[in-house]
Amino acid sequence: MSIATRPLSGTFVADQAHSSFQFAVKHMKVSTFRASFDDIDASVVADDQGIRLHGAARVESVSIKAPPEFREHVVHGAEFFDAGSHPQITVRSQDVELSDDGTVTVRGELTIRGVTRAVTATGSYQPPIEDPFGSTRAAFELNATVDRRDWGMDWQAPLPGGGDALGYDVELSAHLELVKQG
Template sequence: MATTKWTVDPMHSEVQFKVKHLMITTVTGYFQRFQVEAETPDEQFTNASSVRFSADVHSITTNNVQRDTHLKSADFFDAENHGEVTFVGSKYEHVGGDNYQLHGDLTIKGVTKPVTVQVEFGGIVVDPYGQTKAGFTVSGKISRKDFGLTWNAVTEAGSVVVSDEIKLHAEIQLVKQN
């Protein structure tokens, strides 16, 4: 049986990250340009055989130009030398109901580490234009320092400016390719 290929619908998908600032509030950032490709052995997502994600670091936005420029600098993502964040899935595992875990390798700033994210499968529908679509909510946490994003500063009171823990969240809609 041939595999079914799926690609992201960028108009109905988003990829964001959240980080504590001054340990009292959360700043949200987005990748405005990203790709997701998946292959399944059939038209269902009970056993995805391949999942690949990439995001353009130059497309980061936090709705603050100065902060975005700093995030793209060598202090953080070093977009000039590492313009892409990638995730290559190695195992898609059912954990009950509509919930799955996706295991794979995340690469940020040239550092690759194994990561597991939680996936809630929203289902498959045919849209009004005849396209078959699958929906997912993806969430997880990583340590930014594990990936070489170690910049920080300390306030007068001794608090860190940026937390180590980064929360990941994505709403992904994939389109079946004919």
């Protein structure tokens, strides 16, 4: 069934058990470090025709899933998330484009460490379905690449053979399974 025949309408909220927010960054030029957050809250509100959509999300910085020594340095450290001063990461959409082929483009604002920057995410959209328990569900999978320096996370250490210990480009991904409210 095409997206045009099954529009998203109403208010949907993230099913936390089936939603995730992750990041990945190059580490020591040889591998990619990945981490995710446990505490996310997201919602999408669409008009009755499914034409105008608005989304928002909040991630608690301290809910990062990573080794304890990494959490202390990265989450609480001023060089990175500075969770003590900035406990939340937020996203607010300004424009959402759904295509009939299931692709989606979201333009919005990402706030990390109290700094807000424009960001564009692309990905896929699964139109609403009825689950076996009587709920209506839809899903978005979104990806974006950002430069961490845009949010004041500019820590770096040069490698003896050349290059940087930590990449500046950070891949963000959100997998949101949403449940219709009301």
